[in-house]
Amino acid sequence: MASGIERQKNVLDFTLSSLLRRKGKNLALLAVYTLLVFLMASVMLATSAIRKEASLVLKEAPEMVVQRTVAGRQDPIPLAYLEKIRDIAGVISSDGRYWGYYYDPVVGANYTLLVPRDEMPEPGTIIIGPGIAAARLAMAGDTLEFKTQLGGILELVVDGVLARDSELVASDLVLVSASDFQAIFGPSNGLATDLVVRVANPRELSTIAEKIAARLPDTRIILREEMLRTYDAVFSWRGGILALLLFGVVLAFVIISWDKASGLSQEERREIGILKAVGWETSDVILMKFWEGAVVSVSAFLLGVVLAYIHVFFFSARLFAPVLKGWAVLYPQFRLVPFIDASQLTALFFLTVVPYAVATIIPSWRASVTDPDAVMKGL
Amino acid sequence: MTKRTRVFGLFGLVLLALLGVMAAHAALARRASGPALRERALLVRRLELTDLCLSTEANYTRHLSLADFHTAFQDHPLALEHFPSGSLLGPPPHLRRSHGQRD
Numbered sequence: 001m002a003s004g005i006e007r008q009k010n011v012l013d014f015t016l017s018s019l020l021r022r023k024g025k026n027l028a029l030l031a032v033y034t035l036l037v038f039l040m041a042s043v044m045l046a047t048s049a050i051r052k053e054a055s056l057v058l059k060e061a062p063e064m065v066v067q068r069t070v071a072g073r074q075d076p077i078p079l080a081y082l083e084k085i086r087d088i089a090g091v092i093s094s095d096g097r098y099w100g101y102y103y104d105p106v107v108g109a110n111y112t113l114l115v116p117r118d119e120m121p122e123p124g125t126i127i128i129g130p131g132i133a134a135a136r137l138a139m140a141g142d143t144l145e146f147k148t149q150l151g152g153i154l155e156l157v158v159d160g161v162l163a164r165d166s167e168l169v170a171s172d173l174v175l176v177s178a179s180d181f182q183a184i185f186g187p188s189n190g191l192a193t194d195l196v197v198r199v200a201n202p203r204e205l206s207t208i209a210e211k212i213a214a215r216l217p218d219t220r221i222i223l224r225e226e227m228l229r230t231y232d233a234v235f236s237w238r239g240g241i242l243a244l245l246l247f248g249v250v251l252a253f254v255i256i257s258w259d260k261a262s263g264l265s266q267e268e269r270r271e272i273g274i275l276k277a278v279g280w281e282t283s284d285v286i287l288m289k290f291w292e293g294a295v296v297s298v299s300a301f302l303l304g305v306v307l308a309y310i311h312v313f314f315f316s317a318r319l320f321a322p323v324l325k326g327w328a329v330l331y332p333q334f335r336l337v338p339f340i341d342a343s344q345l346t347a348l349f350f351l352t353v354v355p356y357a358v359a360t361i362i363p364s365w366r367a368s369v370t371d372p373d374a375v376m377k378g379l
Numbered sequence: 380m381t382k383r384t385r386v387f388g389l390f391g392l393v394l395l396a397l398l399g400v401m402a403a404h405a406a407l408a409r410r411a412s413g414p415a416l417r418e419r420a421l422l423v424r425r426l427e428l429t430d431l432c433l434s435t436e437a438n439y440t441r442h443l444s445l446a447d448f449h450t451a452f453q454d455h456p457l458a459l460e461h462f463p464s465g466s467l468l469g470p471p472p473h474l475r476r477s478h479g480q481r482d
Binding site for chain 1: 381383384387390391394395397398401402404405408409412415416418419420421422423424425426427428429430431432433434435436437438440441443444445447462463464465466467468469471472473
């Protein structure tokens, strides 16, 4: 047992000296390898944290949202539809939601204006999300101007700012009273933006949704389950930028592995020949190459994962921020809760470390089973 | 054991320790974020919100689950996607399913 450990130590020592002889090449390889793992791990950590957070937070979302579509676009829905929905057995209640988008020309940001049914702000006052407070440098007591539908300016006093912790759900929200909402967007005239439906038994949701769709054929229904599933599919791998990123990463990884698997450099072949000539067994050579692959790939994996963790959870995944922010001015500075999916990290380990280790061993095994004299002569 | 093996061993240990610190930080941060998560969930319930606020540039990336059938063709058929976030955030699964069964 002790001699086995001693043998591993000696082989590792020799491997390190061999790696250090080609220091520049191996450090460059380690840097590229780490970058590949970092990119893949960043995507994995960010998506898994967003998914988990969405599943915890959106479990309180409305059970069902009913929207009216006209010519393929969402249109305000008549409140008269409420009666047809409330008639359906199993529906506890149904109400209209009033919300809309407002473009603020002062900073060029888009807000989501919403009329809360509970704890509605007093007319003339608003409660704003932390993103708006940061973009407009506004705090409680300040006044924000909104352009009304008739072309006038409506000044609303900031009554409060939503907690900084709510950024991930409420960064761009402006909570307004129903009368101010109508002043900005025009009178509702018996219309709401959409309807929310609550049911007695969640298992009846799909049946009730079918009944609503049959009674109100110009509507579409979004269930809470579908909202949750939306965030399961967020950052789709088929999405443009991620597909390109992944394609680049996979291609780079294939090139690295192919370079290793397709054969050894003349110097490496000579080294194996000399080792064989001085009495190394084939198993020793393979062990050395295993250590070589392990030193590079495991180091790159650990470094990449740790750097990705810091990037995602300490710097709010800044690399993805320019894309998520896009042309928008208001960008939520959310801090994700570090929900790590161990199975994803394990998959990443097997995806990145194992192929490289195998790619390192195969050509070395081929070189080490041939005659040392022939290997040294480069035959 | 030579100096370089010891240095490498130390490097490996530091990396493993960092991984351990990462796991510990994640566990502590998850525990500490419990009240904030509950607060966010309560806000979602009170305001009847349907989506996370990941991006504010386009309506269909601001309210991902409420995206509609003409997403990416906002202005007219064949109008190409011009919002960067639209190429990062995929369309909701229920929308894709609504187009009928494929295969």
